[in-house]
Amino acid sequence: MLELAKNSETNASAVRQQRPGTMSIWRNRTFMFVFSSYGLSLLGNTFHSIALNLWVLQTTGSAKLMSVVLITHLVISMLFGSFAGTIADRSDRRTLMWATDLVRFVLVAAIAVLIYLPGIPFIFIVILTGIVAFAGVLRTPAFQASLFDIVGKEQLTQAASAISVADNIIRISGFALGGIAVAAFGGVFAIAIDAVTFLLSAILLLFAGKFRYAAAKDITKPKASFKQDLLDGFRYVWNDSFARAAVILLPLVMFFFLSTFMLIQVMAVQVWKAEPFVFGLMEACIPLGYVAGSILIMRFDHRLKNRGKWIIGSTILMGPLFIAIAQIPSAAIALPFILLVGFLFSFSTTIIYIVLRVVIDPALQGRVFGLLGALTSVAPPIGLAVFSTLSDLYGPAIIITISGTAMLLMGIIAYSRMKSIRQFK
Template identity: 40%
Template sequence: MESVRARGGKADSAEDRPVWRNRPFLWLLSGFTSSIFGDSFNGIALSLWVLQTTGSAQRMASVQICTMAVAFLFASFAGTLADRMDRRKLMLLSDWARCVIAILLGLSLFVMDAPFPVMLVLVSLSTFAGLVQGPSFQAATTQIVGPGRIQQASSTIYLFDNAARISGLALAGVVVSAFGGLAAILVTSAAYLLSSVCTLSAGRFPSPMLSTAGKEKRSFLQDWRSGISHIRGHSLIRSIVLLSPLLTVFFLTAIMLVQVIAVGEWKAGPVEFGLIEMCIPLGYMTGASLIITFGHRFGRRGHLVFFGLLLLGPIYWLISGLGSPRLAIPFVLLGGLLFSFCSMITQVILKLEVKDEWQGRVYGTMGAISSVAPSLGLAAASMLADRWGAATVLAAMSMGLLVLAIAAAIVLKPIRNYR
């Protein structure tokens, strides 16, 4: 199969053409989209099985805790692996392992009526197998498109990611309802298999091992420690690794509180609640589309990050005081758009500034932090909302975000001054 190097000699030759004409990138993007689609089916089928079989919220929470713990404990090590091995092989092994585990899950739960602990073990193994996928994919696509196309590629990935999640969640419910949980799990397995076919079709792409040829070999733990030290010692990377999870925590928590307010205080009907839910990913996708179209004209990207961050707090404070779901819809859409701007631009900066041989470890470490931070934020906000009301908590949190945004704009100079 023709390799990236054979076609262009160097990965950065891809800068001469837009990403939608870059065949290796499109194949990897297709595989990534298929994998996300499979994750959505998997999540719906397993959640319904746990709730219908056990009826226990604690059992449901234990599944989430297990997956979160696996990601938190091993994601940074998975990132190190992505910097030491052939990323294409890692992605293939991840897809094949999850494909087999999905089949085992389907047979265990829906054919053999296996007990809950068996499901917990298989889900944990699937999570573990999937940890190398993200760092390997992000680092590989950076190499394939070249520095000049990173912004366009990142926005495209973000757009397809959300499209796959929305369509996957919607179709998973239909499949489970019409054909049962086993069918949904088999779709999951097929999606992972299709992802591996797309990765194979992308051909070979540069490996970080090639750039370290002839250098002194280091142990796995030495590479892992050097990755942590690299993040701590690089002010811009450290700033983004700290800011990105905080931004995600706030946004996901704010969305959860808006949903509670919509049902509990605004008495939103199914149509109104559905419109609010639709506005969230629509905001993401609008932001991604704008960056794809006008991103090449953006200057002072660091200023854009903090411009969006400073506006997010006041927007959700305004939402907390509204009395109607219809009034909230445009502001929810705007919130999603601003969040997508902030998060995507920081990801673009990260890809541009982190050298290829460090990208797996940086993304792995961010994945470890991001796996636990949102869950803790959601748990804390839900307890406070039960006590003082969702609108009160959202208003307080929004003002807290404004203060945090002002402090971050002052303290995180490497992001603020980035062009």
């Protein structure tokens, strides 16, 4: 562990001295194949989620059964995130990624067949959905931990920012396309198309070629047990000040940001009585702001100094903006404030993901991102449940104000206590 900590410090020092690379990430053949594969895989995830949920709602009319599918995904992510990260660190990450894509192709195709056949017990679809979710949990830390080895330190900011932009665009379009496909062609067709995206993703990964990580493994060292690797991951996060701070800060940011934005939607309907056109603009403001922020991060790359202060500063500023939004009398006036919140959200999340990829030893990144993925997947649903209940009791404006105040205090505490993030250059 001492050696890994030294490697972390070496990487942290290196990122401060990095210089712009001579080759664009768009000329990196491996990155382009992996980037395209990630896009298709993410499209498959979002498409599958909305298509299956809409099919359940249309065919059964039961919100309870739809919630079973959602809870299945949540529980799988929460329970197996750290295990998945350990598996990613012990495996050839490229192989793990294309193998899980192929597994999801087969399983999602099977789900399409099952919903086509009449009289199939719903439990079978839930079981297959759980396995699909588990395969997705395995793939996520493998992808997150591979980026450093594909593009190197010099192009890491550009690559991570490009992925952030694509991530938002694909998530939005995936939900929209999934809903359109179910409405126009039915659940069977929509889920079958979803299966194809996973197959294409696996094929692109096969064309990507081997990652440098696979070639760089030290085969002279005896391989530790799975349990030892799993525990080493937890110890590393606990002992490394930056990793520990990130694992605390990011889930909290997700908790408050996503829950508060949900209440802003409630406020738009219940208080502002927003017209459909204005409501649609409001829905677009967060992703547009996020994409704009990610593009700026990618554009300025090595000229962006004091990255730690950008992370915490953007977190602090979101608090007063939420408080201001709660006092605004109409949705139209709130639009620029919501856009700015999305912009700040990109700085509080995208930069920290970039830094994590640089300061953490590549051999441990799967475990760190696996644990982080588990926590960030659990925090928003808990926040949504708590905030929606409080909103019903006291109204959305009051809860948004309280949430904004809590986020402001959280940012101030982070600036005071999380020295490893604050001082990062």
